Amino acid sequence: MTHVGGPSAHQVKARNYRLVAIDSVFVGALSAAGTFLPVFLVRLGASGSEVGLLSSIPALTAVLIAIPAGRWLQGRRNIVPIYSVVRATGWLSYVTMGLLGALLPGGAAVPAMLLAWALGSVASTAGVVAFPIVMDRSEEHTSELQSLAYL
Secondary structure, eight states: OBOTTSOBHHHHHHHHHHHHHHHHHHHHHHHHHHHHHHHHHHHTTOOHHHHHHHHHHHHHHHHHHHHHHHHHHHTOSOOHHHHHHHHHHHHHHHHHHHHHHHHSOHHHHHHHHHHHHHHHHHHHHHHHHHHHHHHHHHTTSSSTTGGGGGO
């Protein structure tokens, strides 16, 4: 069945499958990269306290903004674009940290990288909070993945 001027249901499902597969590759790569962030900071001269901050910033961010972010996101009509942006922003914090580590001297790189990590953790927390809202609202569509076709 083809919508007037739009893709068929099969085309939407095929596109969604590709998007989920691509997403899985990025999630795997970032999960692997996250394991080495403390080592990267230490190699740049980070102290034990700075490595501790790297580990604690995401948890602190989640405690502080998860509930307010959830309340705000639930009040939005279409959060799929918001989810897409915050997720991509969270992913870009890894790239930003790598660039900062490569371009700045060690003494300046570590605080700049921690700031990038803190900003990225705000976006990542919003993405984690938004995901179940997106999936809950996707039941209103013909399939759970169809809402991701609008990314």
